[in-house]
Amino acid sequence: MKAVIDNLRREAVRLLANDEVKMVIGYGEGTDASRTTPYFASTPEQSAAFTWGPLCANNLAKHLLDYRYEDTRLAVVVKGCDSRGINRLLQDLQFPRERLVVLGVPCGGQLDRNLIAPEIPPGARLQGIEDTGKVYVLVTDKGRLSFPKDRFLMPKCYLCETNMPVVADFMAGDPVPSPAREGSDRTAEVNEIEALDVAARSSFWDNEFSRCLRCNACRNVCPACSCKECVFEQAVPGWQQSGIIGSKANSLPENMVFHLVRMFHVIGRCVDCGECERVCPVDIPLRLLYRKTLKDAHILYGAGTPGMSTEVQSPLSEFSPEDPEEFM
Amino acid sequence: MLFKQMMEYVGLEPDRLQIRWISGSEGAKVGEVAREMTERIRALGPNMKMRDVK
Numbered sequence: 001m002k003a004v005i006d007n008l009r010r011e012a013v014r015l016l017a018n019d020e021v022k023m024v025i026g027y028g029e030g031t032d033a034s035r036t037t038p039y040f041a042s043t044p045e046q047s048a049a050f051t052w053g054p055l056c057a058n059n060l061a062k063h064l065l066d067y068r069y070e071d072t073r074l075a076v077v078v079k080g081c082d083s084r085g086i087n088r089l090l091q092d093l094q095f096p097r098e099r100l101v102v103l104g105v106p107c108g109g110q111l112d113r114n115l116i117a118p119e120i121p122p123g124a125r126l127q128g129i130e131d132t133g134k135v136y137v138l139v140t141d142k143g144r145l146s147f148p149k150d151r152f153l154m155p156k157c158y159l160c161e162t163n164m165p166v167v168a169d170f171m172a173g174d175p176v177p178s179p180a181r182e183g184s185d186r187t188a189e190v191n192e193i194e195a196l197d198v199a200a201r202s203s204f205w206d207n208e209f210s211r212c213l214r215c216n217a218c219r220n221v222c223p224a225c226s227c228k229e230c231v232f233e234q235a236v237p238g239w240q241q242s243g244i245i246g247s248k249a250n251s252l253p254e255n256m257v258f259h260l261v262r263m264f265h266v267i268g269r270c271v272d273c274g275e276c277e278r279v280c281p282v283d284i285p286l287r288l289l290y291r292k293t294l295k296d297a298h299i300l301y302g303a304g305t306p307g308m309s310t311e312v313q314s315p316l317s318e319f320s321p322e323d324p325e326e327f328m
Numbered sequence: 329m330l331f332k333q334m335m336e337y338v339g340l341e342p343d344r345l346q347i348r349w350i351s352g353s354e355g356a357k358v359g360e361v362a363r364e365m366t367e368r369i370r371a372l373g374p375n376m377k378m379r380d381v382k
Binding site: 194204259 | 329330331334337338339340341377378
């Protein structure tokens with residue numbers, strides 16, 4: 001892991017020193033031992049602060065959109081799952097390829113902050129991370145903490161499709177084994193919900209959606225949500241709407257409309273990076289919604305996970321005479 | 329079709345949504361489809377789940 005960080009820093013320094021890019025977007029040390037933070041370096045000296053490891057859950061692809069109307073070149077650090085988001089943004093012409101340098105990192109799985117944070121002594125400072133193959137060891141000033149990969153990774157990592165980036169101009173390290181579990185079924189959880197009867201499904205989602213604050217965090221972090229003006233903000237910002245129209249409890253159907261619309265809008269663009277679910281302040285299982293559309297798009301249109309390449313069109317943006325068409 | 333399956337997934341009746349491709353010269357078909365749709369919705373009854381949507 002040390003070697004990957006060194007490679008990454010060296011490449012960032014080279015890119016910035018040669019003026020090949022104006023800024024490198026990567027990960028920097030976090031405010032506590034259980035996380036990192038997005039870090040933006042625009043001078044070679046700042047590049048020394050870049051880090052990488054199993055605490056880098058953020059998908060940095062979305063940050064590109066903040067710079068889409070400028071004319072500067074950028075470099076961005078991506079994991080396998082994030083790199084699918086890069087492909088989707090390129091395919092939607094949201095960011096020009098020639099202004100982008102993709103720095104790939106090999107990912108052996110990301111630790112789930114919700115699981116590891118309680119195990120870390122308060123105030124502990126991170127000094128390094130070791131990867132022993134089956135275990136990540138967080139070396140802190142208050143001792144060494146072991147986190148076996150088969151228990152402490154994010155749920156999405158056990159279903160990982162691409163732990164190596166699908167697009168990269170520079171690779172910071174050699175391939176590492178995928179954290180995906182042998183024989184894991186990506187549709188298993190969706191199937192469980194589908195198997196419930198209508199009333200049970202309805203109350204399951206009512207229970208989830210009733211907690212929704214309409215904070216828009218899922219949308220803001222989503223690499224598939226690239227609209228400059230979002231449909232939900234065309235009249236009144238969402239978080240004000242519920243204040244005007246009624247209490248949160250009364251706005252359950254509104255929440256359901258929000259989630260249905262978002263679900264529909266990201267079909268063919270959701271790369272299943274799981275960022276929505278990670279940032280949700282009330283823990284709505286959002287991936288369960290979007291994975292349903294991934295499954296259906298696969299069954300109806302034979303579509304694979306979006307973002308695997310820039311060649312394959314999204315199922316809703318191309319027509320084929322073989323498409324099912326019950327509306328004719 | 330994707331939207332119908334999504335509705336079903338969150339516990340709504342997918343029959344409440346109908347999409348038909350009708351050409352400008354098929355006035356009779358508009359009436360026929362609307363009538364069918366009305367009957368089906370009447371059979372389903374009021375949509376209590378979404379009654380508060382404004």
